[in-house]
Amino acid sequence: MxxxxxxxxxxxxxxxxxxxxxxxxxxxxxxxxxxxxxxxxxxxxxxxxxxxxxxxxxxxxxxxxxxxxxxxxxxxxxxxxxxxxxxxxxxxxxxxxxxxxxxxxxAANFRGETSAEVTSAHPLSDDQVAALKQSLRQRIGREVSVDLSVDPSLLGGLVVRIGSQMIDSSIKTRLNTLAHAMKG
Known part of the structure; x- marks a missing residue:
C-alpha cells in the first residue's frame, strides 16, 4: 500500500x-x-x-x-x-x-481522497463543512476529507493544511502581519 x-x-x-x-x-x-x-x-x-x-x-x-x-x-x-x-x-x-x-x-488515501486538516476559531456547522469541502474539491480536483479541530486563539477564519500546502486565513495571522508591517 x-x-x-x-x-x-x-x-x-x-x-x-x-x-x-x-x-x-x-x-x-x-x-x-x-x-x-x-x-x-x-x-x-x-x-x-x-x-x-x-x-x-x-x-x-x-x-x-x-x-x-x-x-x-x-x-x-x-x-x-x-x-x-x-x-x-x-x-x-x-x-x-x-x-x-x-x-x-x-483511510482517505484508500478511498482516493485527499485529506485536509482544518483548524477554525469556532466549531463549523454542517453547512460550512459542506461548503468548505466543495471549495477544496474545486481547488484540488478530487474528493477531500476534512479533519476538523478548533483553536480559539485564531480569533476567526481558518487554517487549512493539505499535504505540504497551508492556507492561513486566520485573523490572528492577519493581525500579526499587520503588526509586523507597522513596525517597519
Missing amino acids: ETSGGIQASLPGRYAMALFELARDAKTIDKVEASLALVRAALDQSVDFKTLTTSPLIARGAATRAVAAVAKKLKLDVTTSKFLGVLADNRRLAQLPAIIRAFRQL
Missing part, C-alpha cells in the same frame, strides 16, 4: 498503519474511522480523558481499565476498543491524536 508522507516512519504512523490494516482486512474502515472521530471529540471535550491519555502518573493497569470504560461509554467498535487497550498497555495513549490523524490520512 502507498503511504504518502512517510506515515510508517513515525511511531504514531506505525500504530495507525497496524490499525488500518486490521480494519481493512475486517472491512470495517468506516466503523473504525467513526469510532476514532468519537475518541477525537472526547479528547477535545473532556479534560479528564485528555489527562488520562497524557499523564505519566496514571498506572498502566488503571489506564487500561479507564480506556475500556471510556470505549464502552462511547460505544466504540470492537477493533478500536481493543486498539485503545493496546495503546494503554504500551503506554502510548499520548500519541492518540497523531495516530488518529495518520489513520484518517490512510
